[in-house]
Amino acid sequence: MSALAFVEIEEGLVKKSSLEAVSYASSVEGEVTAIVFGALNDGEADKIGAAGAAKVLHVSDDELAQPNIMAYASAIAEAMEKEGSSLLVLAKSSLGDPVSARVAIKVNASLATNVVDLPDTSDGFKVKCSIYTGKAFAINTLSGDKKILGLKKNAVAVKEDGGSASLENFAPAKNEADFKVKVTNREKATGEILLPEADLVVSGGRGLKGPENWGMIEELAKTIGAATGCSKPVSDMDWRPHHEHVGQTGVKVSPSLYIAVGISGAIQHLAGVNSSKYILVINKDPEAPFFKAADYGVVGDAFEVVPKLTEAIKAQQG
Structure with a gap:
């Protein structure tokens, strides 16, 4: 099966946790496509390729430049269908968690979050997940043809030996219902590093x-x-x-x-x-x-x- 990785960016820069998700996906499946929303700085696509992605689907629509959980979920579900992806990998984050849950419903996929290790496929598809704020682990078995994994930060190292990723413009269909909730203001915590x-x-x-x-x-x-x-x-x-x-x-x-x-x-x-x-x-x-x-x-x-x-x-x- 092929894999799709959802890559989050901040001010045009790819987040490290998302590069970890790309690297993880490439370790599970050799063929990885990444999807990115918003303006991407020069050289950032190269980082995604080095981490293991062969292709980057770039959604440059201004209406999707700012995070929109419902619209992102719809677009990612469409991208999975377009690429024939049966596996979605993304970082566990304040954005990744609600997006992954909605994508799972849309594509009828099994979902595991806080994943800390590569899957065991010797008998089905089992993943190790951190639970109880890191005090214990659970082994979850995922059934079904499609699977979604939310990767815990720092669970894997970022690869740097991948090839160059081709950049492809992707214009997903937009559903008016996904934009009923409007973000009117965003206030970010201050500081050089958040x-x-x-x-x-x-x-x-x-x-x-x-x-x-x-x-x-x-x-x-x-x-x-x-x-x-x-x-x-x-x-x-x-x-x-x-x-x-x-x-x-x-x-x-x-x-x-x-x-x-x-x-x-x-x-x-x-x-x-x-x-x-x-x-x-x-x-x-x-x-x-x-x-x-x-x-x-x-x-x-x-x-x-x-x-x-x-x-x-x-x-x-x-």
Whole structure:
């Protein structure tokens, strides 16, 4: 069977999580077509090809430039029919989740989300999925001719040895009913790097003692190209904006590296970060619960450790 990969973009740039979806699809099926909505910057199609796609269906219609869940689902379902695709792969995201559910209904497909590994096809089609905020795994068997997989961020590496992808304009049919709901305004969280897409995150907690001390967190984040986050008490006290709150009731992140500075490690915070590939904890309390979940830990005063860490990284960068 051939595979279709839904590629999300932000300001003309392909999201890393979508490149992971393309690479995953190419590992399952040799023939992969990607579908992209909106303006695509120069060179971005090459990234999609390098990740494993042979062709990119480019939807350049201005009316579809901004995310529209219903219209995107209809277009993707049409693209699956056009390409004869029995497998759709996309990143698990705030856009990917509702789109995948609607496509599944439209094409009568089996759906699994939060997928973390390649499928086992030795006896049917089984996929391993992360559940309970990363505390356990479920093996799901997908039946039916068509299947949709929502890939967990950082579950696979992005390939860079694929070929060049041909770019084909795709003008899907538009259903008036898909545009009954209009987006009149979009407000985005500010910051150079946003938490949901960040590959590196530096977070601070009450151990920083006040908002006036956040400069060292921002400096470390800037040095390594990371997003900044915080614990719930910090956002509750208005030390930092709410959109930086990482945790069960805030933003759930899955970076390659999560650095927690002065955060004790309440279970609600851990629920939002335990999908991180690696966790580094900096805390002067050796009994802080966060150390039990950490891959690396530094017992020390954050006001001494963080500036020295930042300077060491800068020296290493040359």
